[in-house]
Structures are given as C-alpha cells and as structure tokens.
Amino acid sequence: MASLRRSRGENLFIRYLILGAWASFCLAPVLWFLSIGLRPRTEIITPQPIYWPTFSLDAWHMIWEDWPMAKYLRNSVAAIIGSVVIDLALAIPAAYSLSRYTYRGRDDIGFYILSTRMMAPAIVAVPIFFLFRNVGLLDSIWALMIVYAAINLSLVTWIIRSYMLDIPKELEDAARTDGASDLRILWEIIIPAILPGIITASVIAMIFAINEFLFTLLIASTPDAYTMSVALANFTGGSDGVIYNAIALVAFLAFLPVFLVVLLIQKHLSRGLTMGAVKG
Amino acid sequence: MAEIELHNIQKRWGAVWGVRDVNLTIANEEFVVFLGPSGCGKTTTMRMIAGLEEPSEGDIKMDGEIMNGIDARDRDVAMVFQGYALYPNMTIYENIRFPLRMRDVPKSEQDARVRRAAEMVELSDLLDRKPAALSGGQRQRAALARAIVRQPHVFLMDEPLSNLDTKLRQNMRVQIKHIQRELKITTVYVTHDQIEAMTLADRIVVMQAGAIQQIGTPDEIYNDPANTFVAGFIGAPPMNLIEGKIEDGIFTSEGINVQGLTRRDAGPVTLGVRPEDCTLSESGNLVGEVYGVEPTGDVTYLTIKAGPKMIELKAHRDFRAQLGEVVQVRFDPERLFLFDQKTGERVR
Numbered sequence: 001m002a003s004l005r006r007s008r009g010e011n012l013f014i015r016y017l018i019l020g021a022w023a024s025f026c027l028a029p030v031l032w033f034l035s036i037g038l039r040p041r042t043e044i045i046t047p048q049p050i051y052w053p054t055f056s057l058d059a060w061h062m063i064w065e066d067w068p069m070a071k072y073l074r075n076s077v078a079a080i081i082g083s084v085v086i087d088l089a090l091a092i093p094a095a096y097s098l099s100r101y102t103y104r105g106r107d108d109i110g111f112y113i114l115s116t117r118m119m120a121p122a123i124v125a126v127p128i129f130f131l132f133r134n135v136g137l138l139d140s141i142w143a144l145m146i147v148y149a150a151i152n153l154s155l156v157t158w159i160i161r162s163y164m165l166d167i168p169k170e171l172e173d174a175a176r177t178d179g180a181s182d183l184r185i186l187w188e189i190i191i192p193a194i195l196p197g198i199i200t201a202s203v204i205a206m207i208f209a210i211n212e213f214l215f216t217l218l219i220a221s222t223p224d225a226y227t228m229s230v231a232l233a234n235f236t237g238g239s240d241g242v243i244y245n246a247i248a249l250v251a252f253l254a255f256l257p258v259f260l261v262v263l264l265i266q267k268h269l270s271r272g273l274t275m276g277a278v279k280g
Numbered sequence: 281m282a283e284i285e286l287h288n289i290q291k292r293w294g295a296v297w298g299v300r301d302v303n304l305t306i307a308n309e310e311f312v313v314f315l316g317p318s319g320c321g322k323t324t325t326m327r328m329i330a331g332l333e334e335p336s337e338g339d340i341k342m343d344g345e346i347m348n349g350i351d352a353r354d355r356d357v358a359m360v361f362q363g364y365a366l367y368p369n370m371t372i373y374e375n376i377r378f379p380l381r382m383r384d385v386p387k388s389e390q391d392a393r394v395r396r397a398a399e400m401v402e403l404s405d406l407l408d409r410k411p412a413a414l415s416g417g418q419r420q421r422a423a424l425a426r427a428i429v430r431q432p433h434v435f436l437m438d439e440p441l442s443n444l445d446t447k448l449r450q451n452m453r454v455q456i457k458h459i460q461r462e463l464k465i466t467t468v469y470v471t472h473d474q475i476e477a478m479t480l481a482d483r484i485v486v487m488q489a490g491a492i493q494q495i496g497t498p499d500e501i502y503n504d505p506a507n508t509f510v511a512g513f514i515g516a517p518p519m520n521l522i523e524g525k526i527e528d529g530i531f532t533s534e535g536i537n538v539q540g541l542t543r544r545d546a547g548p549v550t551l552g553v554r555p556e557d558c559t560l561s562e563s564g565n566l567v568g569e570v571y572g573v574e575p576t577g578d579v580t581y582l583t584i585k586a587g588p589k590m591i592e593l594k595a596h597r598d599f600r601a602q603l604g605e606v607v608q609v610r611f612d613p614e615r616l617f618l619f620d621q622k623t624g625e626r627v628r
Contacts, residue, residue, distance in 0.1 A: 173361065177352050
C-alpha cells in the first residue's frame with residue numbers, strides 16, 4: 001500500500017515537473033519581453049549579464065506619452081474585432097451551405113475558398129493596395145477590417161464547416177418536422193451546438209489578425225490607421241536607434257489581449273479544438 | 281385524425297432504388313408498423329410521409345390532400361428518431377416547448393401543454409435538465425413528449441427503441457401503445473424488431489428490397505405468410521423452410537417425409553413449418569439426431585440434424601437430450617405451408 005501511494009506521489013511530481021518545464025519554455029520569451037520592457041534602456045545593451053536589473057517605467061511612459069500608443073491599441077482592437085464579426089457573418093452561412101446542401105460544384109467552391117489561403121500574401125499585396133486606393137479606403141481601419149477578414153475567411157469557414165458536419169442530420173430533421181424554417185434551424189439549433197467551434201475559429205482568426213504586418217503596413221501609411229504590429233516598426237529606425245525596451249513592452253501589450261481572451265474561454269477552446277476532429 | 285394514402289410511390293437515387301411500387305392506405309387512428317431488415321426502404325418511406333424526402337414518382341395524400349412538394353414543417357406530422365435528436369443546448373422543458381414555439385402556439389398555453397406532455401411520459405421532475413444529463417430511456421421519453429406536445433395529425437417513429445436495453449424496451453412499448461390509444465393519433469412506426477411489430481401494430485407492412493412483401497394484421501402475418509421472406513422473417517426462431525418435392529400429396533426431402541398434403545400436382549416446393557409446430561414423437565415426419573440443445577428456462581430450443589438440413593423446434597422446458605441422440609419429429613399437419621421454390625410465393 002505504502003509503496004503504491006509513494007509511486008503515485010512520484011508520478012504526480014514527474015507530471016508537474018514535465019508540464020512545468022513545458023510551460024516555462026513557452027512563457028520564457030513573454031517574461032523576457034516583460035523584463036526588458038521594464039528596464040532602463042542603458043541596461044539592455046550592455047554586454048555583461050545583469051543579475052539584479054533595475055526597474056524602470058521609462059519605456060512605459062515613452063510609449064504612452066511620446067507615441068499615440070493608445071490610439072494604435074484602439075485601432076488594433078477595432079480592426080480585429082470588426083474583422084472577426086465580418087468573418088462570422090460570412091463564414092457561418094457559407095459553412096452551413098457547404099455542409100448541408102447538395103448542389104453542383106459544392107466541393108469545388110469549398111476548395112476555392114480554402115485555396116485563397118494557399119498563395120503567398122506578397123503576390124496580392126500590390127493589387128490590394130491599388131484596390132483600396134481606388135475606392136479611397138487607404139489609411140482607415142475599415143480597410144484593415146476588410147483585409148483581415150479576407151485573410152481569415154477561408155480558415156474560419158473551414159473550421160466551422162467541420163463542426164457543422166459533426167452535427168447529426170437527425171437534429172435538423174427533427175427541427176424541420178417540429179416546424180422550424182432553415183434560418184431558425186441555423187440560429188436556434190446549429191449555432192448553439194457548434195458554439196465551441198465558433199469560438200475556436202474566432203480566436204484563431206484574432207491571433208492571425210493581430211500579428212498581421214504586411215498588409216497593415218501597406219494600407220496604413222499614417223498613424224491614423226497604425227496598429228500595434230506596425231507601431232513596433234517605428235521603434236527601429238530614426239535618430240534614436242533601436243529602442244529595445246519600447247519594442248519589448250509593445251510586443252507584450254500586443255500579446256496581452258488575445259492571451260486574456262484565451263484565458264477567459266479556455267474551457268470552450270480546449271473542447272472546441274478536439275470536438276471538431278473526434279466524433280463524440 | 282388523419283388518413284394517409286400512398287399511391288405507386290417510387291424512390292430512386294440515380295440508378296439506386298430505395299422504394300418501389302408502394303401502395304398503402306393507412307386508416308385514421310391506425311397504428312401501422314413498417315417491418316423489414318435494414319436497407320429495405322422502410323425508413324425512406326416514412327421520411328417521404330414526413331416530407332423529409334420527396335418521392336421520385338407517386339402521390340402521398342393526407343386526408344385526401346396531395347402532400348407532394350409540401351415542406352416537412354407545413355405537414356402536421358411529428359417524428360421520433362432513433363437517436364432521439366434532442367436539441368443539446370436546450371433543457372428538456374425547452375425541447376418539449378420547441379414545436380409549440382415554432383408553430384406560434386400562444387405563450388399562455390405553452391407551459392400547461394409542456395407540463396401535460398411531460399406528465400404523460402413521467403418526466404415532470406427532469407424538465408430543467410439538459411439532455412446530456414438524462415439516461416437513454418429518459419431521453420427517449422423526452423423525445424416522445426416533444427412529439428405528442430402539439431397533438432399532431434400523424435406520429436412517425438423511426439426505430440425509437442433500438443438504442444434501449446431489452447427490459448426498458450418492453451416498458452416503452454407498452455407506454456407508446458397506451459399513449460397512441462389515448463391520443464388516437466394515426467401512427468407509423470418503423471422497426472426491424474419483429475416483437476415490436478407484433479406487439480404494437482394494428483397492421484404490419486413487411487418490406488424487403490424496397491417493396492412491400494405483405495400487409496396484414498399481426499395474426500395474418502404470422503399465421504398466413506405470403507412468401508418465404510415473410511415466413512422466415514417473422515418468428516423466433518424463424519420458420520423451418522425445407523426444400524424438396526411434392527407428388528400425390530406427399531412431400532419428400534432427404535430424411536423427411538410428409539403425407540396427406542392436399543396439393544395434388546407434382547414438382548419442387550418448399551415446405552414451411554414453425555418450430556413451435558414441431559413435436560418430438562414416436563412416429564414422426566423425420567428422423568434425425570440432436571445437434572444442439574438450448575434451454576432458456578421457459579422453453580428448450582432443439583436443433584435436429586436431418587440429412588443435410590437443420591430443423592429448429594421448441595421442446596418442453598424440461599426436455600434434455602444428449603447430442604447425437606436419435607429422435608423423431610412430427611409436424612402439425614394443420615400448420616404446414618407450401619411455397620413455390622422459384623418465386624418464394626405461397627402455393628395454396
């Protein structure tokens with residue numbers, strides 16, 4: 001008995017050890033960023049290791065007071081949320097159609113949607129720039145919303161489609177004989193049933209959107225439409241040189257919103273990531 | 281509350297036939313069971329009545345009105361599914377109320393009707409649970425409540441009991457039949473389980489390969505089968521079907537001899553006799569050796585090997601025998617069936 005109990009304790013210890021090691025491996029860059037961001041600039045570029053760093057809010061004051069970081073943050077959040085809303089509004093009906101109706105060319109259309117993800121973004125960068133210039137949307141967060149939505153639409157559609165395929169057909173037949181129209185079936189039966197999938201797709205879309213750099217740089221030519229990811233680039237040039245502590249702090253701030261969202265919906269997310277793949 | 285007529289119903293998907301030449305009239309308040317092996321077209325026929333599939337040809341009428349092209353939600357039909365099909369995000373209460381909401385039943389009426397339906401299936405205590413928190417039997421009762429709550433013209437039940445264990449199934453059979461009698465609603469019930477068909481049906485429709493084999497009351501189906509398929513499908517263990525030939529009213533097959541048949545013309549036939557119409561006897565129609573003995577408590581199943589043929593029979597519950605023991609079996613002369621060997625059709 002005693003030896004059994006001990007081995008179970010050891011087991012638990014090993015388990016924590018492995019998971020703890022993995023967690024610190026993943027979190028180390030984040031903590032490293034935070035530590036750089038909260039140190040004076042002079043301490044960062046010294047060749048000698050510093051064991052007791054000095055705490056400093058220089059970078060913090062700098063990004064908020066010398067730079068319109070609040071505005072960039074607002075731009076980021078607005079563009080990302082807007083793009084996810086556009087994605088869901090388009091992807092849910094598209095996925096419903098792809099998963100539930102049979103018509104000629106359905107599978108081809110599904111593949112076309114997915115194939116938009118396969119080309120290198122740089123190929124369409126110039127056409128997209130001219131497109132937005134011609135419609136007068138350059139330098140606006142509306143353009144960013146549309147671009148982010150376009151980038152993620154295929155992914156979001158396919159994730160949601162795979163969840164819809166897992167819903168038994170019987171459920172819809174039941175709703176239909178109960179007197180529900182197609183739209184009500186979608187709204188009252190399908191969407192609630194695949195909510196974890198919708199959340200998963202949204203979070204993945206948010207992560208891609210917040211990290212988007214190329215198109216943002218093209219479209220946002222003035223600080224009016226700068227986002228966090230483009231703002232980072234501002235700290236690398238100019239007469240001040242590379243401002244590492246500001247870069248680190250902004251990078252941390254860009255990481256934070258998605259991190260918090262994931263933390264809040266963790267339960268749905270872990271269920272969502274497996275539910276689509278494995279039939280319950 | 282509704283009469284259903286099926287006229288020359290056909291269902292094809294490309295070259296694949298689902299259902300062919302189905303003609304059937306289901307009377308008002310009747311309980312009709314579609315019985316057949318899987319893939320025989322029984323569920324497809326039901327789905328066409330529900331409006332979830334359109335027939336390729338033929339008409340479906342309810343109370344004389346043609347239903348072709350009318351959407352499922354506009355037919356006053358309620359369906360119970362094999363997998364229950366409860367809405368997982370809603371509580372049992374919301375599940376049962378769903379059809380009332382969809383059909384714009386006044387809010388003031390909804391609550392009372394939901395509670396009455398739940399009471400009929402003894403689910404009143406579980407109304408605020410989600411389907412996932414219910415057992416299989418409770419889920420099936422919830423699905424039943426959702427079907428009865430709006431008092432439809434027609435009930436359709438697609439193998440509703442096949443996911444339940446034997447004891448619960450017996451229980452639910454009684455309950456379903458009771459509710460159907462009480463509400464007096466025309467019911468179509470699909471199953472591959474002959475016991476369910478025999479116990480529930482006013483009339484059974486036996487189907488195979490998309491076509492109706494026989495329509496009749498349970499007694500007719502059991503005592504007067506139209507062909508070898510029906511004869512072999514109904515009854516457990518199934519009817520013994522022995523291929524042989526007939527001449528001068530005498531049927532012979534290897535090791536088997538039956539005299540005194542009324543049929544005079546000669547030729548190959550199949551003789552059918554049910555296991556319960558075979559008895560062990562001093563002077564029998566066949567001599568064979570005991571191949572298997574299966575006591576079940578209330579009856580003992582015997583398998584007798586006669587020539588190349590295995591004959592099943594039901595013996596007294598106390599009967600025991602050694603394997604290989606030689607016995608004689610007598611067939612009840614009143615309860616023999618003859619079938620055409622080629623077509624399988626009954627010859628009288």
